[in-house]
Amino acid sequence: MPNYIDQSLAHEMKNATAEQKVDALFNYMEAEGQSFYDEVVTQLEHALQCAALAQQNDASLTLITGALLHDLGHIILDEHNADKAFLDIDLNHEEIGAEYLAPFFPEAVTTPIRLHVPAKRYLCATDASYHDGLSEASKRSLIVQGGVM
Template sequence: MALSLDDIRHLFDAHGSMAYSGEPVTQLQHALQTAWLAEEAGASRELIVAALLHDLGHLLNLQGETPTERGIDDLHQYYALPFLRPVFSDAVLEPIRLHVDAKRCLCAMDPEYHARLSADSVRSLQLQGGVFDKDEARAFVQLPYARDAMTLRRWDDAAKDASRVTPPLSHYLGIAASVA
């Protein structure tokens, strides 16, 4: 079953107020901030939508607050894809699917990146397979949309500011409608 834009709005209305895994923002604030950072950077409309929806799997596979503290990897990067695939192209879906492995790759390529990860992101990194080795990192960057996923990942990491003001969800759902 595909998710409509109304379904996506409903998911954010119903669950967007949940804390974003040990961070000072909600799921909705995190999604909006990630999309805003993408928009501010001049990203394509598809990548802005990927930024908005990259963690939608958390809202579909509810595991409670901070599941990593209980040793749970909710596989959120995959969970939303079957619902989104009938609606969006690979330019939206692949950065979502790859954003977790992008963290694993960035950690392998940039020790300073790893040092800046939040406590929850470090916990989830271990549950998600840990830092890539050099060969895995080289293979990852060759994948279609890997660069977009790595860029999305950096916005993801920066989208945890409780005081940041963003456009509303309706603004980004309008962009989503234009690429659906």
């Protein structure tokens, strides 16, 4: 894993109980996930919205967890809106996040995290309404992530 990844969360979770891991994740995301993806939604708010949508659609607990944590890679890579290149350079946050979480979560959580960018690219290629429903920030990141398949 690259040196520039924030390892503080992993160190905190290493020998923690399940409850302590949840607390550590939420504390970390609350502290570090305050950058805005667009004008109105922070990284933390986006994570909570995705988890809520998964829950509303009767997803499994592992998929809800994956939805909540799918962009953790952005946060641990210290991608934030104080950096002018935020969301303009693809650092493969989905791969980094999945790899980072692999020691703590089953593949049923980390695989959706790893695949959410290819899934977005595929859905944009096959469903125009999906693309049209993306935020401007997500459309911009789509281009950086390789564009529509």
